Amino acid sequence: MSKEFDILVIGGGPGGYVAAIRAAQLGFKVGCCESNPYADPKGEPRLGGTCLNVGCIPSKALLHTSHLFEEAAHAFAGQGIEIGAPKIDVPKMLARKNGIVDQLTGGIKALFRKNKVAFLPGHGAFIARTASGWSLNVGNEKVEAGQVIVATGSKARHLPNVRIDNKIVCDNVGALDIDTVPKKLAIIGAGVIGLEMGSVWRRLGAEVAILEAAPGFLPTADADIAREAFKIFTKQGLAIHTGVKIGEIKAGKKGAAIAYVDKDGKPAHLDADQLIVSVGRIPNTEGLNAGAVGLKFTERGQIDVDEHCKTNLPGVWAIGDVVRGPMLAHKAMEEAVMVAEIIAGQAGYANLDAIPGVIYTTPEIAWVGKTEQQLKEAGVDYKAGKIPFLANGRALGIGAPEGFVKMLADARSDRILGVHIIGAGASDLIAEAAVALEFAAASEDLARICHAHPTLAEAVHEAALACDKRALHF
Ligand code: FAD
Ligand code: NAI
Numbered sequence: 001m002s003k004e005f006d007i008l009v010i011g012g013g014p015g016g017y018v019a020a021i022r023a024a025q026l027g028f029k030v031g032c033c034e035s036n037p038y039a040d041p042k043g044e045p046r047l048g049g050t051c052l053n054v055g056c057i058p059s060k061a062l063l064h065t066s067h068l069f070e071e072a073a074h075a076f077a078g079q080g081i082e083i084g085a086p087k088i089d090v091p092k093m094l095a096r097k098n099g100i101v102d103q104l105t106g107g108i109k110a111l112f113r114k115n116k117v118a119f120l121p122g123h124g125a126f127i128a129r130t131a132s133g134w135s136l137n138v139g140n141e142k143v144e145a146g147q148v149i150v151a152t153g154s155k156a157r158h159l160p161n162v163r164i165d166n167k168i169v170c171d172n173v174g175a176l177d178i179d180t181v182p183k184k185l186a187i188i189g190a191g192v193i194g195l196e197m198g199s200v201w202r203r204l205g206a207e208v209a210i211l212e213a214a215p216g217f218l219p220t221a222d223a224d225i226a227r228e229a230f231k232i233f234t235k236q237g238l239a240i241h242t243g244v245k246i247g248e249i250k251a252g253k254k255g256a257a258i259a260y261v262d263k264d265g266k267p268a269h270l271d272a273d274q275l276i277v278s279v280g281r282i283p284n285t286e287g288l289n290a291g292a293v294g295l296k297f298t299e300r301g302q303i304d305v306d307e308h309c310k311t312n313l314p315g316v317w318a319i320g321d322v323v324r325g326p327m328l329a330h331k332a333m334e335e336a337v338m339v340a341e342i343i344a345g346q347a348g349y350a351n352l353d354a355i356p357g358v359i360y361t362t363p364e365i366a367w368v369g370k371t372e373q374q375l376k377e378a379g380v381d382y383k384a385g386k387i388p389f390l391a392n393g394r395a396l397g398i399g400a401p402e403g404f405v406k407m408l409a410d411a412r413s414d415r416i417l418g419v420h421i422i423g424a425g426a427s428d429l430i431a432e433a434a435v436a437l438e439f440a441a442a443s444e445d446l447a448r449i450c451h452a453h454p455t456l457a458e459a460v461h462e463a464a465l466a467c468d469k470r471a472l473h474f
Contacts, residue, residue, distance in 0.1 A: 003118070005031040007343065008136060008145035010124035010288070012036075013049015015320025015332030016151030017108050022340035023149075024115040031145070032112070033138040035123035038105075044121045046105035047112070049153050050172075050321070051329040057104055058176045059196055061097040063360050066203035070362070075399055088204050090179055097176070125289040133315050134293075147315040147343055150295075150303060151336070152288065154281040154321035159188070162249050168274055169251045175276045182206045186258055186272035190217060190240050192359050193278035198238050199361045209239040209270055211260055213279075217242055222371040222420040224386075224406060229365055229422055232402055236362075244268075251275065283322045298324065308348065309339050317343075331355045354437045358427045363403045366430035369418030369437050372408060381411040385443065385466025387459050389423045391474040394454040400424035407433075407443055407463040414442035414467070425456040432460055443467035 005028075009020045012034035020032040034045045038053045046053055065088075072086040112119050122139025126148075129135075133146040156171035158164055166174025175197045181204045187194045190212035202208040217240060218226040234240060243263030250257045256275040262268045283302045288295075296304040296312040303318035305311055311318050317339045320332030331352070338348035359365040375382045388404045389395035403423030409416050419433035436446055446464035451457045458473075465471045 002135070002142035002144050003031065003120070003138075004144045005029050005118070006145070007031075007147045007149060007340075008033065008124065008134075008138075008143055009149045009151055010136075011049065011151035011153055011320075011322075012045070012047040012108070012119075013151060013153045013320060013332065014051045014329040015153065015322075015336050016049065016149070017047050017111070018333045019149045019151060019319060019336035019340050020117045021111055021115045022337045023343065024117045026340055026344040026346075028340075028343070029118075030116075031118040031120050031138075031143065033120040033122050033124040033143075035121070035139075040102075040105065040109075044119075046101075047108035047119070048101075048105040049151075050155075051332075052104050052108070053101060054173045054176055056329050058097045058101055059172075059193075059200075060360055061100050062093065062176065062200045063196060065093045065096065066200045067362055070203040079399065088181065090181060090204075094177065094179060123287055125287055126293040126295075127289070128293065129313075147317065149336075149339055150288070150290075150311075150316065150318040150322060151320050151332070152284045152322045153332075154327055155284045156277070157280045157282045159246065159249075159277055159279060162277060163251070164277065165251070168253070168256055169249070170274065170276050172278065175278070178274060182273035184209070184255075184272040185274050185276065186211065186256065186270050187276045187278060188246060188258070189213075189277065189279040190242065191278060191280065194276070195233065195238075195359055195361050197276055197278065199233075199236075202237055207239075208237070209241065209272070211244045211246060211258065211270070212240065212242045213244060213246070215243040215263070218365075220371075221365065222367060222406065222418070223373055224404075225365060225367065225420045225422050228403065229359075229361070232363065232422075233361065249275070281321065281327055285322060307352075308342055309335050309350075325352050326355055326357065328355060328357065351438065354434055356430045356434050358430065360427060363400065363423045364426035365422045366426035367418065367420040368430055368434045369416070370408065371418060371420065372406075375408060375417060380417070382408050382417060383411050383443075383467050384408050385463040385468075385471070387462040387466055387471060387474050389456070389459055391462070392454075392456060392459045394456050394458070395424060397454065398424060405429070405459045405463040407446075407460070407467055409443040409467045414444055416441055416443055416446070416464075419460070419463075421460075423456070423459070429457055429460055432457060 009032040127135045185206040187210045217230045245261040247259035319335035321327045334350040338350040341348035356368040386406045408418040443464045451461040
């Protein structure tokens with residue numbers, strides 16, 4: 001006897017679990033399968049996908065602990081707090097992080113029970129199309145589903161000939177479980193993971209060197225922000241080498257030796273106790289049997305979908321990291337809700353032009369909408385308002401005067417086209433900008449809205465005023 005569902009969701013990450021919950025709320029009989037190796041105390045795969053198990057949540061927990069450590073080591077004395085040199089207990093830091101992962105992943109199972117989503121531990125794979133939908137395998141069980149939502153996510157891209165043991169040479173999984181502060185840490189890839197994990201271990205005392213293949217730093221961020229970030233991170237002690245070509249990597253029990261060619265074409269090398277390889281992620285479609293049922297892929301190996309996440313197969317949808325667009329948890333969740341609502345006959349919507357991006361370094365970096373270079377390339381006539389946090393009383397009060405808010409608005413219509421922030425609290429401040437973009441607000445709209453004083457959000461307000469060259473405090 002096979003199990004029958006209106007909708008089967010394959011994958012229990014932010015895309016999959018949200019799709020399952022929303023579809024159940026809309027009255028469908030929903031199953032969600034998950035096959036990761038991160039077992040809970042019952043021996044079942046944990047829900048939450050990359051994000052909760054080996055991504056967003058554990059990395060932010062480590063970033064917070066290491067931030068507090070750095071504040072205690074370097075910022076307290078300046079405010080008159082004398083505590084001596086702080087010590088870090090790495091196993092305790094990891095245990096706290098693991099506790100948060102336990103709590104949240106277990107919480108999703110509780111949400112499944114509350115919403116009557118059937119959790120199916122096991123790997124999902126297509127078998128064939130049927131008269132009423134699809135038949136699939138989940139582990140050893142047969143499942144029939146009217147519709148299928150594929151939310152199988154992504155996995156770390158590895159470099160050829162570099163074996164990841166997640167002890168000495170780590171991808172994101174091992175990087176979140178390093179159990180002593182390395183004396184020297186090498187990172188390949190100065191992207192989001194490289195900067196976040198590099199920050200964690202630099203703050204805790206490691207000497208961190210990041211090797212980046214691209215000639216520039218953070219090339220997809222607004223160029224002003226990237227320049228400022230490079231200056232600040234370098235001053236903090238991250239050694240960032242751009243324009244390198246990685247050569248042979250030798251790893252043993254005690255460390256790794258990385259040969260590379262530097263940006264001037266000179267051979268160079270780096271010895272490190274540990275190496276993190278963070279060179280991007282690739283869509284995860286292994287073992288889905290998708291090719292056999294005719295699911296179409298893009299040239300980059302993503303499942304090919306339209307703007308509503310519909311695939312080429314009837315009743316098959318795909319969302320999150322496994323499809324085009326930024327690989328971000330909140331983007332996956334937006335698509336999840338959209339697909340569930342479209343299946344229910346509602347007008348689901350996900351606007352990929354208003355997905356905020358955040359890098360949780362100190363200072364934080366956050367943006368939404370177009371960069372200045374994108375507007376220039378598109379020939380858009382724009383105006384800009386830029387306000388440094390140095391002119392913001394709250395930023396000085398909390399000892400975080402670095403960075404700025406930059407707002408870009410259409411020169412004629414005044415519609416906000418992009419907001420770019422580097423500074424304390426950027427991850428929260430960007431929410432206002434995302435709302436403004438979704439409501440097609442003009443910079444004047446934000447300029448006319450009262451912002452509480454003293455807050456960091458006043459810098460966003462001032463940037464809106466600055467678009468019209470009438471900033472009041474700068
Ligand atoms: P995933 O979270 O990858 O989930 C897919 C799930 O499907 C996995 O659990 C997998 O085991 C399962 N699966 C795959 N195939 C099958 C199958 N055939 N059968 C059953 N199950 C299957 N994003 C942010 O927005 N903010 C952050 O701060 C952030 N930090 C990150 C930090 C790190 C270190 C990493 C690696 C990523 C981070 N991300 C962050 C990205 C974020 O984790 C992903 O964008 C998000 O998890 C994508 O969700 P998803 O549901 O599409 O896929
Ligand atoms: P990334 O795409 O952010 O950065 C990868 C970097 O590696 C790029 O700068 C790239 O030029 C470089 N690179 C690629 N090949 C290389 C090579 N051979 N040698 C040297 N450098 C090379 O990818 P990353 O950091 O691995 O993160 C993966 C994804 O996970 C991110 O793109 C993001 O979607 C998500 N993520 C999001 C976070 C957030 O929202 N705060 C945090 C961490 C990850």
